[in-house]
Amino acid sequence: MKKILISFVLLIALVLGACSGGATENKESSDSNEKGSKTITYQSENGPVEVPAHPKRVVVLQSFAGNVMSLGVNLVGVDSWSKMNPRFEKGLKDVEEVSEENLEKIIELNPDLIIGLSTTKNIDKLKEIAPTVTYTYGKVDYLTQHVEIGKLLNKEKEAQAWVDDFKKRAEAAGKDIKAKIGEDTTVSVIENFDKQLYVFGDNWGRGTEILYQEMKLKMPEKVKEMALKDGYYALSLEVLPEFAGDYMVFSKNPDTDNSFQETDTYKNIPAVKNNHVLEVNAKEFYFNDPITLDLQLDYFVKSFLGN
Template identity: 25%
Template sequence: MKKFSMLLILLSVFMMLVACNSTKENTAFNCESPVDHSKNSCKEETSAMRTIQTVKGRVDIPINPKRIVDLAYTSEQLLIMGYTPVMSSTGLNGKTPSYLNGKLDNTVFVSPQTVKIEDIVAAKPDLIISNSRTEKMYDQLSKIAPTIYLENDLYSWRKQFPELGRFLGKEKEVDAWFEQYSEKAKKIGDEIKAKFPGETFTLYVTNATEYRIYGRSLLGDVLFTDMELPAAKGVPLGKPDSTVEIVSLDTIYSLQPDQIFVGYYAFEPNAEELVQSRFKDFVSNPLFNRLKAAKEGKVYSMVGEEWHQSEYQLGKEQVLETIRQKVLGTK
């Protein structure tokens, strides 16, 4: 009888072990140090979550998030990875940019600086993307849903995109995008340099209070880094962090680039009309029109959506075509 009882106990233990092993159908990954850009060490785990290490600590995130709230200007990165956010910070005045028509039709656009916690709760996220722009809200956000805090921002997008890709396990998609974008940018840049050998380029930008010359930032980054166009005298490329320089009109009118891109932006509330007026005065000034580029018809206006295209990944693809059309007259 005792032998029979012992057999029953052993059989029960065996069945429990089998049941435990059968729960490993859903595999997650434990990325111990994805912040270390030199490697991505992941271990299989037995859960439907993925454990990542961010600068804010370890976070368990869904392997396949369905309702992502983007508060770090990463929506176009998410689209490239195959995700459609339910809330996005990359809208143009609260609307979908035309080049994204059909891609974010059901997405709510918000500003990271003014978004309300109750609106985020109402979005019922299963994952939130945050960075320094919403750092003060991090503790609140992490109580709503698993929150990825990114070290990098919009202006360091070459680091931010791979960083998010590692956290989400989408490194291949990120690498593929960089490869095709780099090839396209170089091709169009080479076409422009072949048509205008030795000519130099500059980018002047107006806002509500300042005139600026752009180096490796936003549209300037596309022109001088991605397309490798020759920069004119005065373009701030001397230091890696020297991307924008505030200048006077006298400085602008004293420089003589061969070709000029001009743009404006109005982030301040109700400043659009003022900035438009300043921009119009700038490009219609007789001194501006005495510049070599102006006299030869090599001034290209990049305003409104054309300016904002340079901020995000899919927009960068579009702005390459915009530049090709304006400079070469071809699509």
């Protein structure tokens, strides 16, 4: 039961989202919905959905608040994980915290579009409040996910332009980093959550997409073996040294007991002894939206290259 709960929480915190591979029709049409006079047809993974051509009051129930914010679309409600993200604090200052359980609060916000995951509860009831689009976690890669949300918000060109630019910047940074630390140098990403240590694969937020997919830095063999398929792997402190790379990114939650860092087991890990541990604020690093990805990329460039 605990494993299921942790998996669910990690899923919600993630950054990698998912989505349909559909396209959006550019044709705008009349809409009888009083919240907007024009709509577009978005081809979601569950079929076509009539959504506002220019949404003004969006509610995001999981994961994608940063994607919407980066495209300049107004949010009126977001999930608790986004609301507690220091990186989002300014942009979400006047935005309400909501969940799929609190339908009355969502109704009060009068949204014209609701976005969530396929695991979101009360989807049928949410559809009665406003057009609702959900994405299945892991169905497409994280950058395609952003383009899909761009299609949904009628901002596909803006989303694709950011993706193209980001890939160039991340790839160039990866080449510079490998030239400095060595082609075969390994990097692992760990986190301490609910008194349990985790190591992550290449698509679970926390900078993993940048490090492994874009920069193509090497993952320790043990991490590749145990975490690559599911995205993460729970482990004990005793075996952490087996999963530690030459460099370790520690996604650290300041609200969690991190006393394991004071143990001899941890202190004797070569990356720790060599001062090759990059500590980041977990609350800022969970996701993989453009706002978070830009933060992560800048941090890695400064940390590895000193720029």
